[in-house]
Each structure stands twice: as C-alpha cells, then as structure tokens.
Amino acid sequence: MRLHAIVGAVGALAQTACTLNLGMMMTTPFRPGFDTLALHAGATPDPATGARAVPIHLTTSFVFESADQAAALFNLEQSGHVYSRISNPTTAVLEERIAALDHGVAGIATASGQAALHLAITTLLSAGDHIVASAALYGGSHNLLRYTLPRFGIQTSFVPPGDLKAWQAAIRPTTRLFFGETLGNPGIDVLDIPALGELAASHRLALLVDATLTTPWLLQPLDHGAHLVFHSATKFLSGHGTVIGGLVVDGGQFDYEAAGHYPTLTEPYAGFHNMVFTEESTVGAFSLRARREGLRDFGACMSPHTAWLILQGLETLPLRMARHMSNTERVVEFLLSHPFVASVRHPMVENHPGHALAKQLLPRGAGAVLSFDMKGSREQGKAFIDALGLFSHLANVGDCRSLVIHPASTTHFRMSDEDLAQAGIGQGTVRLSIGLEDPDDLIEDLRQALKRAEKAGGARS
C-alpha cells in the first residue's frame, strides 16, 4: 500500500512503493474520494505566494510574456489565461473541481444557472433545431424554452418526465437535445436518467440534465447516461445564499461526430481559426466551443469573486448535504404525520411515483426540497406562510437556511393552469427547502404555522 499526502505544489503522491520491474507498475493507484476532491480538485498552493487557500484573482486580463506567447495563447497553441470573460485562474479551479465531482472532463462557470442552461443549448443548437424537455422544470428554465428560445428559432416540446413513450413520440427530425431535471421542480419528480440516456443515445441525441437539486454528492448524472450536466451553483453548491452562479459540465462521452447532426462541433467555425472542435478535442469538443464562442460572445461569465465564494461552499458540500438529508427526513416524517397536511411530495415517501427510482439513483437521499398541500383553502396557505418564523419566504432553494414559497403565485406564476397541472403544481402547493438548522426547531416552526393556518380557516381534517 502506498502512502499518499496531498501537500505542496503537487496534490498526489508522496511516496511510492515501486516494484523493481522496469516499465509500468502495478501498485495501488491513488483515486481520491469525493470529500478529498471537494477540497483539492483543481487547486494547488499558489506558486507565487504559497497561499494554501485558492486566491481571488480579481483582474480583467493577464500580461503576456512576449508577443510570441500572446499569439500562442490566442491560437490555442498554449494553455493559459488572456481575459477573465473567457477564463480566470480562480474560476478555473471551480470549473475543474465541479468537473471532478461530476465525473466529467471539463467545467465552465457562468453568471447564473440560467446562463449555464443557455450556454449549453446554444453551443449545440441553432435556429431550426428542437428540444424535448421535461414538463417539470424550474419556472425560469420553462420560460426560456417555452417563450424566449422560439424567438431565436429553437422550439421545445414538453413531456411528462416519467413518460418514456412521450419522450420518444416527441422526437422530430430536427430534435437535437433531451433536457430534464434530476429532481423536477416542485413535484420532485425523479428523472429516469438511465432510461432517458439510452433513449437519447439510440436516437443519437445528447441528454442535458439540470442537477441543481441533487448536487454531485447525491447523484452524478454522467455516470448514469447523461451527456451534459449543469447546476445553478447559487443553490446547494454555494450553500450560503450569497451569490448567483452556474456551472456546465462536459461529460466527454457523447460522440458528436458519429451523431452526424451537430455542425457547431463538427464543421469549421469561422469565428475561431476555422477550428473543428471534434478534431481538436475528442472528449472536450463541447466545452471548447462553449468557452471559445459562448462565453466569449454572449459574455455571461462568472466573477472570480463569485467563483471563490462558491468554492468555499463546495469545500463543505459533503458535510452540508448529509445534514440537509437528515433534516429533510425529519421534516417529511413530521408532515406525513400531521392531520392538516393532505399530501407530501418527496421521493422518500413510499407513494411518490419516483420512490423506487430514487432508491436506485439516490441512495444518499432525494434532495432537501419538497412540496406539500394543506387541506385548507388558498387563504389558509397564505396564513401558513405568514406564520412561519424560521423558514424564510423567498424565491430560492438550497440555502443553508430553510426556505418556503408558494410556487403558483411566484416562481411558476407565468405558467398557464394547464402547464401548472402538467408540472404537478396545485394552487395550494407549498414548497420547502430544508436548511441546516436544528431539526427540532424546524419542526416546531412548521407545527405552529400549521396550527395558525388551521385556525384561520376553521377547516377540519
């Protein structure tokens, strides 16, 4: 057994018990675990100062060593940083770390989760192309696909996430992408990534997955058949409700050339040295184009300061997610037992349609977001939210603090009644995001608010 230490300017081996054979050895390889990668992937002590924590490189641009080096950087003959809209040393650490945690080949940081989704779509698709997407999407994602992208010639068909026949039936000759959320919002539908990945691959289509609610600690979609992953890093990855950011991860396993219908990656791009990205990088064609076109031209890059804050969150992601899961379990159990609660939607509940799939794909837990319906009226729902003390009423999830919102009147208010119904959202549905507080305090807050709501309407269970 070899001894390893992650110290100094390297990050791996301190001592190797080599065989005496020349050539390739058979010693135990150092394959760092998730918690180690969450702290170390992509980072080494700063060579200039020795700083152990990742420094914040707040600079727009980087001085060239020479005219020759400048040309080499611009021409992709040399790796390095030119301008922080395209890459930055602090941001690069975050990008490499999320790629490591998601088992991908490269990460790209963006200004928001929405920017990440936009970057992923526009890197692959052009006017005339078509997406098949889950109907159970975050309201902002639904908006982009339903209303905004059609203006640029990209159409989307929405299908129930669990209906594989509907996914298949929605495929058109112009379809280029499948898109869904690991856990749909707010019904917490569990996306059958293995089945969808198989279906997508059989039609030579890429599968893009929004993994915001699961984070790589709960689920690594690339291991189950997804080809691209994105996160709103604003949520659990950051974890502190302080910054807006997004991350796209390239899985490197989809053969865009063999698929035959992704010209942005397989034909010369006049905007960057006539580069054919699939020739340039067999496994990183997507991320190369996304950075060299999407980040450069659309400009929705992440600030290095934001990247640094998200890195602080990522370092404790395993610890926080474990607590999120145990707190969620307590809250779900409480709500299930409460007489004024009509239903609870979370995959850990046995009658949830995604229960069995969640046990298979999400053995560590099915996320810290859940929704429930009370037995009372819409007014009683409002009374419940107003009565909460610890839970903050706001439009976010994945904070270290517990949050609550009424989706039909806020995050999903632009959706028609039909779309709301398709997404499993009722007028009285309340969504909770369970934080890291003492679970007894959370339960007590919910108990007193449910009591107030019950009194407000005089309803009886």
Place this chain on the structure above:
Amino acid sequence: MRIRDTYAYTGGRPFDPQRPCMVFIHGAANDHSVWGLQARFFAHRGFGVLAVDLPCHGKSLGRPLASIEAAGQWLLRLLSEAGVSHATLVGHSMGSLIALEAAAQSEEEAAASGPTIDHLIMVGTTYPMTVSPQLLSLAQSDPFEAVENVAAWSIYSLGPKPGAPGPGTWLYGASRALMRRMIRGAPQDAMFLGGNLFAHDFTLCSQYGHGLEAAQTVVDGKKQTACHLVLGTRDQMTPARATTALATALRADITPLACGHSLMTEAPAGLSQAIARAVGPR
C-alpha cells in the same frame, strides 16, 4: 487529413510535406487529441505536422497493429505515402516505442528510399515497458476499471496549471473519458490481443522486446538520428529512473519535466519547449 484509412490532425494548418515534418504518435488507448497544443504550436512554427490516429484508434480505420514492430513499419509506410522525406518522430509511451522502432527500421536497407528520421523524441518512455500481469489481467477482464487505474497513475497532480487543452479541464476525467471512448469506439469484431483495444495496446507494450537492438541500430545508423527523452519526474507509469538503459543505448539527451506520465496535458508548454529545443531553432 486522411491518408487512406488513417486520420492525422495537422495542427490547424494544411499539411505541406515540403516543410520539416513533425509526427506525433499517441500512447495506448489514446488518439491524436492528446497532442492538441503541441501540434498547433509546431504547425504554426514552420513544421508540417501529422498527429496520427493509429489504426483502430480515434478516427482511423483498419485492423489493430499486431506488434510494435508492425506499427513502426506502418508508420514509415504512412510517411512515404504522405510524401515525407525527413521527419521528427515524437512518441508518447507506447507511441514512443513505435517511434523508436520506426527510426530503427528506417536504417534498414529495404527502407533506404523511405523517410529519414532526423530526430527521435521519446516522451514518457522506458524500456522494457513491461506491464504488470495484474494490470494486463484487469485490462482483459474489466477494461473500464483498468482505465480508472491508468488514469490515476497517469495524472500526477490534482491541479496542474495550466492544463491542456485549457483552463477548466479536469485532466483525470479527460484521460479517463478518452480511453473509454477509444475502447467503445473500436470495432467489436476486430482481432484484439486480450479481447479489447485497451488490453491490446498494453499487451503490445509488454511484448516488445526489440528496444535495445532498435536503439543500437539507430545510434549506429547512417541517418544520424538525434535522440531525446522527455520524462516526467513524477511519472508513475514509466518512472524516469527506469530509463537508464534506454537513454544509454540511444545516447539520448534527457529533459525532465515536473509532472507525471501525461506530459502533454500536465506540462504542455514545457513539453513544447523541450521539443523545440531538441529540434533546434527554426
């Protein structure tokens, strides 16, 4: 560009056989894309670049080559077909053995009309390149698990800066993904030693027993090939200390770089500079 069934990446410029030719040869279960930065670097500095995909790898068709010797022969034939009269061969790991073998075969009488190898640059190399029986066995029974191990051995640092092809690339993941793609992309009915492309390549490395003779042929040859080794000081696959016999036989100069086995991606600029120094100013 394509030369019959073979794909070769030309570094972003059309290949011109009249220019000094630099040929990049990838290692086991890899393809041309590991040389992306170096290929572009030299293609834009006066060289005609051919970063080849070996048969049955990447975009190249054809049957898997049966031995390192056969691969060397294949490479010389390819260069002749491309109209190359003088070349620098840069090979990584298994590719370095192919380069060595090609340089030796170019000295043989039968190859007198073939290309002259001006420089032999062996990157991340050793001889013999004996692969442990455990890894060979794993490569045959569970190549994807073997890929995990080889990716872990190949990348030394958790955060090399700057990596290749650019910022944001997780080198371990990229190495793993490429090997997986090569295994999955290879024809299922091809006759592989060990049953799959990954096991095949590692078996070729392990079986090659002609290295020191080849080195002697190169050193004694009429074409006066200059020999260079570029080695990762943290290399766990082909440890630098295990190259003494090869370096001595080749009378090679050695450039050490502070990185692991995947020098092209862990130390891309250092490697380009080392190759540039080896071939001299242009």
